[in-house]
Amino acid sequence: MTFREILGQDTSTAFFRHARKSGRLAHAYLFTGPEGVGKGTFARALAKWILCRKPADDACGACDSCRQIESGNSLSFVHLTPPTDRKGVQKTVIDVESVRDLNARLASKIAAGDSRVVLFDDPIGDDAANALLKLLEEPPAGNLFLIVTQSPASLPATIHSRCHRVRFRPIADALISKRLEERSGIAAADARFLARLAQGSMGKAVAYAEDGWKETRDKLREIAAGRARDPENYDMGEALDALIKEGAEAEDSGEKDGEPDTAIADYRKSLRKTRERARTCLAILALFYRDLVMSRENGAEAADPETLAELGKVLEKVTTDRLIERLETLLQADAYLRRNANVRLTIEWALVA
Numbered sequence: 591m592t593f594r595e596i597l598g599q600d601t602s603t604a605f606f607r608h609a610r611k612s613g614r615l616a617h618a619y620l621f622t623g624p625e626g627v628g629k630g631t632f633a634r635a636l637a638k639w640i641l642c643r644k645p646a647d648d649a650c651g652a653c654d655s656c657r658q659i660e661s662g663n664s665l666s667f668v669h670l671t672p673p674t675d676r677k678g679v680q681k682t683v684i685d686v687e688s689v690r691d692l693n694a695r696l697a698s699k700i701a702a703g704d705s706r707v708v709l710f711d712d713p714i715g716d717d718a719a720n721a722l723l724k725l726l727e728e729p730p731a732g733n734l735f736l737i738v739t740q741s742p743a744s745l746p747a748t749i750h751s752r753c754h755r756v757r758f759r760p761i762a763d764a765l766i767s768k769r770l771e772e773r774s775g776i777a778a779a780d781a782r783f784l785a786r787l788a789q790g791s792m793g794k795a796v797a798y799a800e801d802g803w804k805e806t807r808d809k810l811r812e813i814a815a816g817r818a819r820d821p822e823n824y825d826m827g828e829a830l831d832a833l834i835k836e837g838a839e840a841e842d843s844g845e846k847d848g849e850p851d852t853a854i855a856d857y858r859k860s861l862r863k864t865r866e867r868a869r870t871c872l873a874i875l876a877l878f879y880r881d882l883v884m885s886r887e888n889g890a891e892a893a894d895p896e897t898l899a900e901l902g903k904v905l906e907k908v909t910t911d912r913l914i915e916r917l918e919t920l921l922q923a924d925a926y927l928r929r930n931a932n933v934r935l936t937i938e939w940a941l942v943a
């Protein structure tokens with residue numbers, strides 16, 4: 591990954607080029623911004639460029655350092671993410687043990703003129719954040735710390751005060767849809783819908799594209815059509831409930847005791863997929879509600895006018911205030927899911943709230 595390949599973050603690229611050129615790189619940066627706008631990708635590109643043996647405006651991609659980073663074998667680039675435990679189950683946060691291991695690595699001196707980049711990739715546990723703070727208070731020479739987070743409020747103010755903050759903004763729809771067309775061969779109309787759905791996040795757009803968004807949208811269209819055909823007897827709430835729950839079916843509470851570790855790991859993986867699926871459903875619904883409100887208020891163009899027209903008929907008698915309330919509930923449900931809330935309970939809450 592290099593700056594060249596990053597979408598829509600030219601301001602940050604220019605900022606770091608200038609800082610380096612003028613010898614004013616700080617020792618720690620905090621990257622904030624919405625999910626999927628490229629904070630982590632940018633941090634990796636920055637690390638590669640800082641460590642590149644022949645850096646120009648970007649990493650060269652060909653020197654030993656660039657190649658080692660690409661293959662994950664660089665000793666100068668430390669990338670911390672939530673670790674997996676002995677059973678192969680991924681933890682939800684970077685824990686304090688990870689930072690202790692890091693301290694041991696940082697004890698090895700860096701050759702004069704060389705540097706090392708340490709990337710903390712969200713989410714960071716409270717104990718780990720305190721240990722990180724100690725590192726930032728007395729940063730070992732030659733190390734550059736990059737901290738990526740989408741919930742800056744969860745980090746202590748003392749960490750904020752020791753980092754230079756770089757804000758990442760949503761990416762323009764046109765850039766996202768263009769890239770989806772070019773890289774993934776997605777048809778123009780679908781790419782535009784996905785870009786709207788992803789709200790400035792390339793990461794989300796790609797995730798939706800891989801997660802059967804179209805199927806979900808088409809089912810929603812069927813639900814709307816069903817209601818339009820038989821307004822008296824068609825239970826729209828029930829149909830929507832079924833649609834979202836389809837993604838939630840796999841989640842049940844509790845561990846599966848006595849099974850081999852790999853089965854547990856597979857099970858966890860399927861839960862993660864379920865969560866993503868449920869989030870896709872919520873996002874599509876939220877987009878339709880948003881578009882419906884917008885088209886009522888100012889006739890704005892919808893991401894999918896055809897489906898919206900169907901849905902508009904069905905929700906004709908629902909007031910705009912109520913639509914906005916529904917929209918807020920959907921967004922709140924998504925925030926709960928992002929923070930690892932139980933999928934089924936959250937969806938049930940979202941549909942009755």
Ligand SMILES: [Zn+2]
Pocket residue numbers: 641642643644645649650651652653654655656657
């Ligand atoms: Zn290089």
